[in-house]
Amino acid sequence: MRWAARSSRAIGAVFALACGPLFTLACGVLGSDEDVDLDHLVQIPRGFPPMEVPDHNPTTPEGVALGRQLYYDQRLSNGGARACADCHLQERAFSNPAASGVLAHVNLAWSRYFLWDGSEEGTLEDVMRFEVEEFFQTDVERLREPDLEEMFQAAFGTPEITTERAALALAQFQRTLVSGNSPYDRYMQGDRSALSASEVRGMKLFYSERAECFHCHATALFTDNLFHNIGLDAEVDGTGRGAVTGRRIDDGAYKTPTLRNVAVSGPYMHDDRFATLEEVVDFYSEGIVDSPTIDPLIVDPRGGGAQLSRAEREDLVAFLRALTDEGFLNEPAFGPP
Ligand code: HEC
Ligand code: HEC
Incomplete structure (x- = not known):
């Protein structure tokens, strides 16, 4: 809400400016010793290791907004009956007391192995591709609606909707789920x-x-x-x-x-x-x-x-x-x- 409420051009400007002198998401690796706060997009708490971000998927306000939308959107699942957030509950650190073995979503940007047995390996982009294409078997036809087309346009420059783009946006949202203030x-x-x-x-x-x-x-x-x-x-x-x-x-x-x-x-x-x-x-x-x-x-x-x-x-x-x-x-x- 906080990001959406402001004009995305203004945030884009802040983001572009910050990309010069500071380490930023768009530029590769976030520093670890300083709190980096790009308009609350991602803060790296003190003492955390640097966060690596693949060059091909920089974190942008529009990409994060789309990822968040998809995370809460039942249209993402093939049958249209469930969203990621139906099992991953924020107040439970994105875990779930009722569904079995649900892993929390906390600081996953620093993980290289995913799922309890590590059967998904790589970056957040890789595990999100698995979640979208294999676990949810997303049918892109269900996503081709004006509200989402507008968000894909804002995030990626064209309204084209693909499972790859959905995975990239989900990875961007996931990268913002940083917890270090207890x-x-x-x-x-x-x-x-x-x-x-x-x-x-x-x-x-x-x-x-x-x-x-x-x-x-x-x-x-x-x-x-x-x-x-x-x-x-x-x-x-x-x-x-x-x-x-x-x-x-x-x-x-x-x-x-x-x-x-x-x-x-x-x-x-x-x-x-x-x-x-x-x-x-x-x-x-x-x-x-x-x-x-x-x-x-x-x-x-x-x-x-x-x-x-x-x-x-x-x-x-x-x-x-x-x-x-x-x-x-x-x-x-x-x-x-
Ligand atoms: C040898 C590595 C290791 C050590 C030492 C260790 N843990 Fe763990 N801990 C794990 C692993 C791996 C799991 C998950 C195991 C599983 O589910 O099979 C786990 C699970 C847990 C969980 C459950 C978390 C969840 O979300 O399900 C808690 C709480 C926990 N450990 C606390 C502790 C505490 C307290 C100690 C010290 C007394 C400790 N651990 C020592 C590796 C370790
Ligand atoms: C039906 C409940 C359910 C839904 C819906 C669901 N998940 Fe999960 N999620 C789980 C469970 C259970 C696990 C642990 C499974 C395992 O390790 O084998 C998990 C694990 C994960 C992990 C690995 C976390 C880690 O620490 O390795 C990620 C990432 C993830 N889910 C993302 C998503 C995304 C993104 C969506 C939506 C596309 C989604 N999940 C939808 C139940 C669910």
């Missing part, structure tokens, strides 16, 4: 009142060798964007990443989900087996099951896990809850157009 971030930026004593204790545990959480839920993204078998099951033959790569060593391994906004993105794990964060932390504490491909970073798999005290488990859960970015969950520009 109480934890405010604490890291110097606001010592942003976290409670319990949350600080939980944070220290998270980054300790005792719990080892930070190795995989790594960097400011809270994910290494790789695959691990964390010890959910004893029997892992041919499951998870292993089913994609055919390598035994990958059996039972799944994509590390970001922990940003994890308090609202349950149920948890690829098969939704845990309903609450308390259950997840209990699992890492004493529910680990050993198997041949279990990740070496999992603490004491033979003994069932990290063996945290009740108070430690409460602190850890409190810290995970402090990764919720209310601004992200309520940002009008990410909601229905």
